[in-house]
Amino acid sequence: QEFDTEVAIIGGGGAGLAAAVSAHQNGAKVLLVEKMPNIGGNTIISGSAFNAVDPKRQSAQGIEDSVEKHFQQTYEGGDKKGDPELVRVLVENAYPTIEWLESLGMKFTDKVFTVLGALWPRSHKPVEPLGTGYVNTFMNYINEHKDDITVLTEVEAKELLVNADGAVTGFLAEGKNGKITVNAKNGVIIATGGFGANVEMRDQYNTIWPKLTNIKTTNHRGATGDGILMAEKINASIVQMENIQLLPMGDPETGSLSGNIEQGVENRIFVNAEGNRFVDEGARRDVMTRALMEQADSMMWVIVDQHSYPTGDTVNNFNETIDSLVKEGRAYKADTLEDLAKQIGVEPENLVKAVEAFNASVDGAKDEFGRTLFMDKLDTAPFYAGKRVPTVHHTMGGIKITPETRVVDQNGEIIKGLFAAGEVTGGIHGANRLGGNALADVHTFGRIAGATAATEGNE
Ligand code: ADP
Numbered sequence: 527q528e529f530d531t532e533v534a535i536i537g538g539g540g541a542g543l544a545a546a547v548s549a550h551q552n553g554a555k556v557l558l559v560e561k562m563p564n565i566g567g568n569t570i571i572s573g574s575a576f577n578a579v580d581p582k583r584q585s586a587q588g589i590e591d592s593v594e595k596h597f598q599q600t601y602e603g604g605d606k607k608g609d610p611e612l613v614r615v616l617v618e619n620a621y622p623t624i625e626w627l628e629s630l631g632m633k634f635t636d637k638v639f640t641v642l643g644a645l646w647p648r649s650h651k652p653v654e655p656l657g658t659g660y661v662n663t664f665m666n667y668i669n670e671h672k673d674d675i676t677v678l679t680e681v682e683a684k685e686l687l688v689n690a691d692g693a694v695t696g697f698l699a700e701g702k703n704g705k706i707t708v709n710a711k712n713g714v715i716i717a718t719g720g721f722g723a724n725v726e727m728r729d730q731y732n733t734i735w736p737k738l739t740n741i742k743t744t745n746h747r748g749a750t751g752d753g754i755l756m757a758e759k760i761n762a763s764i765v766q767m768e769n770i771q772l773l774p775m776g777d778p779e780t781g782s783l784s785g786n787i788e789q790g791v792e793n794r795i796f797v798n799a800e801g802n803r804f805v806d807e808g809a810r811r812d813v814m815t816r817a818l819m820e821q822a823d824s825m826m827w828v829i830v831d832q833h834s835y836p837t838g839d840t841v842n843n844f845n846e847t848i849d850s851l852v853k854e855g856r857a858y859k860a861d862t863l864e865d866l867a868k869q870i871g872v873e874p875e876n877l878v879k880a881v882e883a884f885n886a887s888v889d890g891a892k893d894e895f896g897r898t899l900f901m902d903k904l905d906t907a908p909f910y911a912g913k914r915v916p917t918v919h920h921t922m923g924g925i926k927i928t929p930e931t932r933v934v935d936q937n938g939e940i941i942k943g944l945f946a947a948g949e950v951t952g953g954i955h956g957a958n959r960l961g962g963n964a965l966a967d968v969h970t971f972g973r974i975a976g977a978t979a980a981t982e983g984n985e
Pocket of ligand 1: 538567717949
């Protein structure tokens with residue numbers, strides 16, 4: 527089968543779908559292929575937080591912030607290894623991207639919060655659960671413009687097509703019914719996501735963590751780095767592949783984020799198997815994960831109270847009620863900290879002391895671990911605990927792009943007709959990505975990629 531289009535997109539997660547809508551808004555005919563039976567990728571199963579400096583919501587909550595502060599925290603939070611020019615594009619366009627999503631019908635809650643490892647309260651939360659709000663918003667648009675935007679699922683791109691001038695003109699793929707050729711007049715946008723679910727590839731590039739072979743992942747199983755490998759084959763520059771992000775928040779059985787009982791950074795603490803705190807719970811993700819790896823059995827308990835779950839049917843960020851998690855044995859509930867400690871097998875005296883010290887810090891006492899993000903005390907029953915372990919979450923390395931999302935080759939030259947956006951790209955976040963910056967990244971750069979490919983094409 528052969529398809530002719532203007533802008534072709536590989537991958538139907540947040541970046542690819544944003545690119546599809548944006549390319550169409552900029553006048554192009556679009557074809558998108560997704561290898562899985564369902565679109566959405568890691569985006570649809572993510573915690574959904576989106577960082578942006580927001581003149582409306584943050585000021586209503588009395589939160590001071592600035593684009594410069596978002597820049598500094600992103601750049602320094604990645605050990606200054608990210609490309610400052612790309613970080614600038616990200617932080618300056620994050621809020622306009624929220625407004626763009628809203629213009630497409632997407633709804634965010636009024637309350638801005640601090641997601642794990644975000645370092646600051648600028649994380650936005652969609653009204654719809656997990657990442658479904660993003661995907662539904664794009665699919666509504668796509669379904670309204672079916673004549674011009676084609677989405678093919680269970681079609682896996684295999685190889686980029688390059689003409690005699692070195693410009694990318696399409697790709698070869700494999701679908702349910704055999705081989706497919708896609709010809710794209712304006713070029714191809716790679717939006718295939720990261721390689722967190724590709725254990726071999728993780729092991730090949732990992733130099734910054736102890737061996738990751740047996741660590742599970744939050745990722746969907748299609749996150750295998752295909753786009754990086756396809757681009758590398760035609761000499762694209764691949765950068766910072768060692769920068770793999772782990773979270774201290776994996777489900778002990780599956781590695782997924784589901785079952786996570788934290789509702790934001792301010793109102794929970796972590797304790798180890800002895801019931802002692804061990805880290806600033808508002809710190810960078812890599813810092814918290816390294817600290818967790820040093821604890822007995824690399825496991826910890828997240829402790830929250832009624833402030834996080836005013837009622838038993840209050841849901842976590844993954845749309846699970848706390849009652850259902852307790853019922854399934856994935857969380858524990860008690861009227862006293864002593865009872866909670868007994869249920870989870872930690873020393874009651876230690877847990878009580880840890881909470882007392884934390885509560886004193888909420889009142890302004892100096893925190894033992896240097897924590898600065900606080901809101902409520904942990905002082906109201908019922909108390910809850912949930913077990914968590916390290917898990918592979920995001921791969922910060924990948925295809926090198928320009929601020930316009932054009933792919934750069936190994937000599938620093940632009941590859942005509944080739945664009946990339948989202949987790950498949952490398953070098954934006956550096957050594958550590960702030961929580962809440964991924965969805966800002968994939969949608970911002972996806973939107974730019976669609977516009978660049980539609981308007982400039984392979985010029
Ligand atoms: P991002 O957040 O960057 O958009 P996601 O993980 O959300 O990344 O989405 C990437 C999507 O690309 C996933 O749905 C994945 O299944 C898809 N994908 C990965 N490799 C291929 C491929 N070779 N052909 C088609 N789709 C692919």
